[in-house]
Amino acid sequence: MNQHLIALDLDGTTLNNQAALTTATIQTLRAAANAGHIVSIITGRPYRIARHIYDQIGIKTPMVNFNGALTHIPHEAWDKEYAVELTRELALDLLDHRQELGIKTITVEDKFHVWANHPTKDLPEFLPDHLTKDQLLNGHNLTTDPIALTIEYRSGEEGKIIQAVNEKYGDFVEPRVWGGSYNILELIHRGTHKESGMFYIAKQFNIARQNIIAFGDEHNDLEMLDAAGRGVAMKNAIPAIKDVADDVTSVDNDHNGLAKYLQDYFKLSVPTSHEQAV
Known part of the structure; x- marks a missing residue:
């Protein structure tokens, strides 16, 4: 064969x-x-x-x-x-507006590193349940463009996040909602x-x-x-x-x-x- x-x-x-x-x-x-x-x-x-x-x-x-x-x-x-990378600007922008958009946890990653706005035990295998000081998501620690961005959102808020992302970053970012019972939205490079x-x-x-x-x-x-x-x-x-x-x-x-x-x-x-x- x-x-x-x-x-x-x-x-x-x-x-x-x-x-x-x-x-x-x-x-x-x-x-x-x-x-x-x-x-x-x-x-x-x-x-x-x-x-x-x-x-x-x-x-x-x-x-x-x-x-x-x-x-x-x-x-x-x-x-x-x-x-294929996203932008640092996107991650920090969503971080700044997380409350109004209904975002609970933002996890940002490249090949070897992960940053998040706080640890969470909601989905321990996929989202970090502990963070070191330099893994806290902020403008000081995130110095490069990430590959992926994962958002844990409050139930029913995904439409608001998707609309905000599409309006400002829709030319190169594609939002995808996870299946099943997860309130998880993933942002990937369009296409x-x-x-x-x-x-x-x-x-x-x-x-x-x-x-x-x-x-x-x-x-x-x-x-x-x-x-x-x-x-x-x-x-x-x-x-x-x-x-x-x-x-x-x-x-x-x-x-x-x-x-x-x-x-x-x-x-x-x-x-x-x-x-x-x-």
């Missing part, structure tokens, strides 16, 4: 409902990499909370963070690395989505579109699955993702749906083992 790019969303797709990798998933992804395929994580997560997953899988291929805004090879100085990172990686390895297989479950996976040669929705995916997908896994992310699909599709030989999360 031709070399493929296997593009992997993390939460709700590669990870189970405890946000962990199972042994079966790790072994399957390693088998795919050993068979010569390019296994790439393409996630909305920042690098700081995706690096350990990359390391557990044990791959050495490029990774995409912030929904396409950062593409790099972890632990390497890759000359093809790129970042930057997961598929841009996916195609960038494919180009580096001369992989044609028809040899790209992508997996996902949520709104931020839509462009990626729609653009891939083969877009695969998880059984637990939202309807909009299943609508654009070419196929759907037979079981969900909590029952190794990704691993089973890859084993069948690529005829991978994976040793059986006890199914524990690692």
